[in-house]
Amino acid sequence: MNSKKIDFLISISIVFIFSLSIILYLNYYFTSTIYFTNEQYLVFELFLLFIGVLIFLFFSSSLIKYTFKSDEKLEKDIKNTIHELNIPVSTIKMNVQLLKKSLKEEKNLVRVERISKANENLLKLYENLEYEFKKEIDKIELEEFYLEDIIKISLDKFEDIKKDTIIETNIQNPLLYCDYNGFLMAFDNLFSNAIKYNDKENPYIKIELNDTILSIFNKGEKIDTKNIMLVFDRYFQEDSQNSGFGLGLAIVKEFCDKYKISINIETLKDGTKINLNLKNILRKEKL
Known part of the structure; x- marks a missing residue:
């Protein structure tokens, strides 16, 4: 588990414990000072639960927003990097095709063919990387x-x-x-x-x-x-x-x-x- 996940789990746990502590304190304070019937107590507990959820959402919203913002930036950076990888691969492919037409010596043609195959493998890796990224963020088009x-x-x-x-x-x-x-x-x-x-x-x-x-x-x-x-x-x-x-x-x-x-x-x-x-x-x- 990376440090980002650990920090998020620790932070969200602190917010949860803080919210729970407030609810438990309010529950103790009101139940010790006010008499409730069974029906009133049930309504009161539901009200406290609602307040607890609001407190938790209020304090955790900025934390969640920061996490999503960080992920969006990472997603954008990866997308841009993958796109940039396609440029040198395409350039190599185009120049190899031109070299094949101009070269006559067998040794040189063999070498160029090796470069071509290596570039094809690189292109496959690029396509797989792009596919895996799209799959990860659920952007696969059927x-x-x-x-x-x-x-x-x-x-x-x-x-x-x-x-x-x-x-x-x-x-x-x-x-x-x-x-x-x-x-x-x-x-x-x-x-x-x-x-x-x-x-x-x-x-x-x-x-x-x-x-x-x-x-x-x-x-x-x-x-x-x-x-x-x-x-x-x-x-x-x-x-x-x-x-x-x-x-x-x-x-x-x-x-x-x-x-x-x-x-x-x-x-x-x-x-x-x-x-x-x-x-x-x-x-x-x-x-």
Whole structure:
């Protein structure tokens, strides 16, 4: 817990204790000097409670106002910084494209290509940072997009690492309506896991949509049944030898919970299948 939170909790606690002390004193003073019937006493206690709330709000309002003002300033500074990060990234991208056209020597072209890939990774980090910031302050705009399009984008991302994996897709192409970046990030994690835990000799992945159920099946390693519920916990890894931090399925679960997408894992004889029920984000196409 940072110092700002500690200071706020201490301050609000002091205000609460101060308000409570005033109410207790008033209660003691009036009940010891005035006789109340049961009905009068109940009304008096409600009146004291109302006074106590007013006192607490009066003294804590400036404290809360200061906290919100500080958060608003921080939000504005972060937003400006994120925006400024886009400028050098875009500049590098533009100049790399110009260099590619003018260079002829193979060595130089290879070097420029490395710069280009590094810049693409930097751009992805920028986009993720911007997305996480918007998500934190609840400013995510929902969008319409087609399922097949977003799956194709995700598959293209992993072109270099999927190698000889056989990927079979059977997707109609429904229109979805939700957080585009969040859905892409969730699917990226599921597809990445499908590649990582695939059969080493005959890697195979099947992505299909049946009615409203989107499923991703991968041959090979199966999740132990006793760990089915634990895999959604942050930092959980069934096999500590695997690379990563155990965040993938936790990110997927967080997204699915937010948009009411039910998710379940099936352990099959020859692999694992993860099912997402998309019924709550399916959009009927406009006529």
